[in-house]
Amino acid sequence: MEGIPPGHYVVRVTVNGRSMRKPVDVGAGNVTVEFTPQPAPSVSGKVTFKNPDARPKRSMYVRMVNQETGFAVARALEADGTFEWKNISVAKYRPEISSAEGFFAEQVSVEGATAQDGVIDVVESAVIRVNIVASDETGRLRGFVMRGDKPVPAALVVLAPVKDSPDSAAHRGFQTDSDGSFDFTNVRAGDYHLFALESTEGVEYAKPEMIRPYLAGATSIHIAAHQTLEKDASLSLPASQTVP
Secondary structure (H helix, E strand, O other), X not given: OOOOOOEEEEEEXXXXXXXEXXXXXXXXXXXXXXXXXXXXXXXXXXXXEOXXXXXXXXXXXXXXXXXXXXXXXXXXXXXXXXXXXXXXXXEEEEEEXXXXXXXXXXXEEEEOOOEEOOEXXXXXXXXXXXXXXXXXXXXXXXXXXXXOOEEOOOOEEEEEEOOOOOOHHHOEEXXXXXXXXXXXXXXXXXXXXXXXXXXXXXXXXXXXXXXHHHHHHOEEEEEOOOXXXXXXXXXXXXXXXXXX
16 A cells, blocks of 8 residues: 555454454554454354343344444344354444344443443454343334424434433434324333424434534423323524524
8 A cells, every 4th residue: 555644544454254453653664564364253142131021022133333334243133042243353343132122232241352332342363242131111202393383394303312322222313204293113211302403404413412502492301111102392403593
């Protein structure tokens, strides 16, 4: 590779489905990077259920979401709740549960790797064990976005947890239908901020720092497990602006 500006880089090499990486500092001269092949990292684990009587009737998957690319690899749970990747690429991943019935990963513990804010650093030759406690404690929220007595279609309704979470799946967005209605299903039980935005350009609602200016106009709500809450959402503008 020629013409690389000086700086700190991470060199990543992928060979036969295996990925290796090494940090390197590039200066004014040439730099040689050597890789020593190592065994591919593996990830295995088990999912248990917070409520043993509440088990999925359909297939459940464990997903490892690459925090750099956003892509995920998935494994269906075996009958005993176990899962395994014998060969997984080197990267930082967030483990998630995918279930049509609304189950989510409430607790995650990791052995054999470092983890921060639910993100696992998978390095070369690591043998990692992930234990997940799945919960079905979800509820439903539905309502309308109105301006006076007129519905506001195509508005973005945002449901953001009161306690900031680095997990993007904890933040929810819904674009209202032609009658101004919205319907959030399988929402994790807890306390949330609820608001709507008519102009959604450049709004990344899954990032707490991006939605903080809108919280002054938000409504505080509580989603209870296995219950439906009906609540309308108000249009919100950044705190520096005044709602007309």
